[in-house]
Amino acid sequence: MANIDDVAKLARVSTATVSAVVNGRDGKVMPRTRQRVLNAIEKLGYRPNLYARTLARGRSRLLGVIISDVMNPFFAEVAQVVQSEALACGYNVLIAATQFSVHRLNDAVEHMIGMRVDGMVVITTEMDEHTLAVVRRRKIPVVFEDVGTTDETTSNLRVDYAGGIYRAVLCLAELGHTHILFAENYPSITEKRRLFSIQARSDAFAAAVKKFSNLKSFTIARPGPPFQAGIEAAVTARSHFDFTGVVANCDPIAIGMLRGFRRSGKRVPQDISLIGFDNSAWCELTEPPLTSVDVSRSSIGTAAVEALVGMIENKTPGTDIRIETNLILRESVGRAPKESRVSSNAAVELRP
Amino acid sequence: MANIDDVAKLARVSTATVSAVVNGRDGKVMPRTRQRVLNAIEKLGYRPNLYARTLARGRSRLLGVIISDVMNPFFAEVAQVVQSEALACGYNVLIAATQFSVHRLNDAVEHMIGMRVDGMVVITTEMDEHTLAVVRRRKIPVVFEDVGTTDETTSNLRVDYAGGIYRAVLCLAELGHTHILFAENYPSITEKRRLFSIQARSDAFAAAVKKFSNLKSFTIARPGPPFQAGIEAAVTARSHFDFTGVVANCDPIAIGMLRGFRRSGKRVPQDISLIGFDNSAWCELTEPPLTSVDVSRSSIGTAAVEALVGMIENKTPGTDIRIETNLILRESVGRAPKESRVSSNAAVELRP
DNA sequence: CTGAAAGCGCTAACAC
DNA sequence: GTGTTAGCGCTTTCAG
Numbered sequence: 001m002a003n004i005d006d007v008a009k010l011a012r013v014s015t016a017t018v019s020a021v022v023n024g025r026d027g028k029v030m031p032r033t034r035q036r037v038l039n040a041i042e043k044l045g046y047r048p049n050l051y052a053r054t055l056a057r058g059r060s061r062l063l064g065v066i067i068s069d070v071m072n073p074f075f076a077e078v079a080q081v082v083q084s085e086a087l088a089c090g091y092n093v094l095i096a097a098t099q100f101s102v103h104r105l106n107d108a109v110e111h112m113i114g115m116r117v118d119g120m121v122v123i124t125t126e127m128d129e130h131t132l133a134v135v136r137r138r139k140i141p142v143v144f145e146d147v148g149t150t151d152e153t154t155s156n157l158r159v160d161y162a163g164g165i166y167r168a169v170l171c172l173a174e175l176g177h178t179h180i181l182f183a184e185n186y187p188s189i190t191e192k193r194r195l196f197s198i199q200a201r202s203d204a205f206a207a208a209v210k211k212f213s214n215l216k217s218f219t220i221a222r223p224g225p226p227f228q229a230g231i232e233a234a235v236t237a238r239s240h241f242d243f244t245g246v247v248a249n250c251d252p253i254a255i256g257m258l259r260g261f262r263r264s265g266k267r268v269p270q271d272i273s274l275i276g277f278d279n280s281a282w283c284e285l286t287e288p289p290l291t292s293v294d295v296s297r298s299s300i301g302t303a304a305v306e307a308l309v310g311m312i313e314n315k316t317p318g319t320d321i322r323i324e325t326n327l328i329l330r331e332s333v334g335r336a337p338k339e340s341r342v343s344s345n346a347a348v349e350l351r352p
Numbered sequence: 353m354a355n356i357d358d359v360a361k362l363a364r365v366s367t368a369t370v371s372a373v374v375n376g377r378d379g380k381v382m383p384r385t386r387q388r389v390l391n392a393i394e395k396l397g398y399r400p401n402l403y404a405r406t407l408a409r410g411r412s413r414l415l416g417v418i419i420s421d422v423m424n425p426f427f428a429e430v431a432q433v434v435q436s437e438a439l440a441c442g443y444n445v446l447i448a449a450t451q452f453s454v455h456r457l458n459d460a461v462e463h464m465i466g467m468r469v470d471g472m473v474v475i476t477t478e479m480d481e482h483t484l485a486v487v488r489r490r491k492i493p494v495v496f497e498d499v500g501t502t503d504e505t506t507s508n509l510r511v512d513y514a515g516g517i518y519r520a521v522l523c524l525a526e527l528g529h530t531h532i533l534f535a536e537n538y539p540s541i542t543e544k545r546r547l548f549s550i551q552a553r554s555d556a557f558a559a560a561v562k563k564f565s566n567l568k569s570f571t572i573a574r575p576g577p578p579f580q581a582g583i584e585a586a587v588t589a590r591s592h593f594d595f596t597g598v599v600a601n602c603d604p605i606a607i608g609m610l611r612g613f614r615r616s617g618k619r620v621p622q623d624i625s626l627i628g629f630d631n632s633a634w635c636e637l638t639e640p641p642l643t644s645v646d647v648s649r650s651s652i653g654t655a656a657v658e659a660l661v662g663m664i665e666n667k668t669p670g671t672d673i674r675i676e677t678n679l680i681l682r683e684s685v686g687r688a689p690k691e692s693r694v695s696s697n698a699a700v701e702l703r704p
Numbered sequence: 705c706t707g708a709a710a711g712c713g714c715t716a717a718c719a720c
Numbered sequence: 721g722t723g724t725t726a727g728c729g730c731t732t733t734c735a736g
Binding site: 016017020027028029030052054057 | 705706712713
Binding site for chain 1: 353397399400401402403404405406407412422423425428429431432435447449462463465466467468486489490579604607610611614634636637638639
């Protein structure tokens with residue numbers, strides 16, 4: 001493949017001139033010369049080698065974004081927004097997915113360091129102290145989501161789970177619901193530990209309910225993938241608890257519950273009001289469309305890039321960045337029905 | 353940031369030795385020396401500069417994949433599969449999204465050339481002759497989807513739309529449906545041109561129906577985004593055509609129709625059987641779950657990488673690669689109802 | 705305005 | 721086994 005020397009030779013100029021033309025530092029190049037260079041480039045199909053360029057420049061203007069899974073629309077959208085935002089700031093973006101493996105997280109980080117990224121944003125469900133330490137030590141500006149510490153080169157996105165869940169509960173309360181169920185899942189029978197962001201929602205629910213004196217609350221947790229867990233939760237919960245409002249800790253659970261309720265003859269929203277979490281694209285497609293708590297992916301993306309660029313270019317120290325949440329009203333919520341159902345507290349897996 | 357010289361100095365060896373250690377060319381390095389080098393690396397936090405490495409090696413072992421949109425699960429999954437498949441073959445992968453813009457397609461291609469990718473797979477809805485020519489001229493191995501030509505360095509993925517649609521029609525016919533509707537959308541009132549892959553499905557439907565002597569078929573096309581178009585199509589179609597089976601040209605349309613039918617009091621599958629196209633994740637979540645034609649994303653990914661690696665490493669000439677499609681049965685299809693509805697052929701936008 | 709030349713950090717012969 | 725060194729292709733002073 002043709003290189004800068006070939007072009008220089010063909011245009012009968014030096015490589016410096018070619019470089020100037022290629023990088024738009026005109027002004028310093030006579031139009032005639034410039035044209036000769038351009039012709040040579042065209043003729044040879046010359047394209048600068050970006051490795052050589054980056055090496056020579058000593059600066060990558062590259063941002064790394066590490067997410068858990070490209071196929072998850074949440075992560076995909078965040079990556080997307082980071083990318084276009086970064087582009088606007090003159091940075092290119094390198095995307096890596098960990099597939100939820102700590103090992104691949106580590107690989108990704110090492111790769112980004114090798115690529116000399118100027119900064120990175122890590123929005124993953126998994127996290128590794130060691131990996132984190134490596135980044136810290138190098139003082140590479142980095143933005144995490146919901147990770148504890150903050151320092152000179154690390155910022156933190158804090159999603160306002162509490163606010164979102166509170167709004168969901170408030171909404172139900174205002175519609176007259178007094179008995180509210182929180183539905184969640186956990187990985188499997190043997191693995192009950194959950195991600196921080198998932199746990200945070202549980203905690204937020206407990207906290208939200210406390211603020212209302214007249215609310216009775218229940219929690220049901222089922223093992224397995226969220227959609228299945230949701231179906232099961234809907235069926236199980238109805239025979240154990242007395243409730244008319246439900247907050248699910250993610251949309252797939254809510255969608256599963258929608259199916260569970262329908263199959264057991266309960267109508268949403270006439271009999272039961274249902275609220276999901278994440279405001280994913282699915283919410284629009286369900287029947288009825290699902291009310292859900294929105295975590296702005298675009299806020300996450302823009303906030304991350306803003307923080308990153310600040311740390312990179314102005315040495316701004318890392319900060320906590322609050323990410324707002326909002327309740328998006330759709331048709332899955334309605335006034336609480338008049339009559340109440342029989343209550344009974346048998347043994348189901350539930351959380352305090 | 354520490355470089356190879358720093359490490360060499362600290363370990364009191366030459367850079368060649370450091371390089372040998374870093375690249376696992378042990379055998380040629382005494383364990384003692386090796387250890388010294390490793391210590392130095394650890395102490396300095398040394399990580400090889402990938403740009404310098406690639407430049408020196410003269411080979412990127414990089415594959416580029418260009419898709420239209422990361423947020424679309426179809427593209428995301430293809431990218432995903434290509435990535436892991438490539439990794440298995442010892443290639444890294446660079447992903448770029450065009451957001452359906454020809455301009456960005458071009459940028460992406462230029463960037464990949466700059467990165468000296470060994471080959472690329474381009475699965476986009478948009479396409480540009482000029483861009484294509486640039487790649488051809490450079491003889492960079494490339495895999496396209498549903499693009500006309502094939503040559504020494506370009507292969508083609510051909511999705512078997514005809515087979516998939518045929519199976520859908522066959523399925524309905526076998527269940528006793530004799531009046532079948534094909535539902536599709538087009539960008540907008542002013543822009544009726546559609547993507548090749550979309551048009552191919554229309555054509556496939558027409559062809560499939562011809563194979564059955566007893567089938568009566570209709571087509572309805574509505575402008576706008578598929579989900580909305582689907583809702584509208586369901587409502588409109590029922591007042592104009594007499595049908596019991598529907599094939600939609602993509603899942604969102606089918607999901608929209610599901611809503612449209614429900615709202616107009618028709619039950620799926622009791623009154624109407626409905627089949628989507630793409631077998632997206634949504635199909636599992638609808639009520640009832642949607643029967644759909646599956647285009648194997650993993651086949652696309654693996655086939656693409658296989659073809660690419662063949663062209664790169666063995667100079668295999670480009671070929672056409674057939675991608676199979678399958679009908680995935682779920683609950684949105686059932687036997688045709690006994691009675692038929694009144695028919696009337698008023699003026700709706702339809703396609704031959 | 706243009707050219708010569710010194711790196712950027714690493715690899716891979718080729719010596720020793 | 722280990723060191724020396726000549727590139728890889730581009731950018732960027734610094735002269736002219």
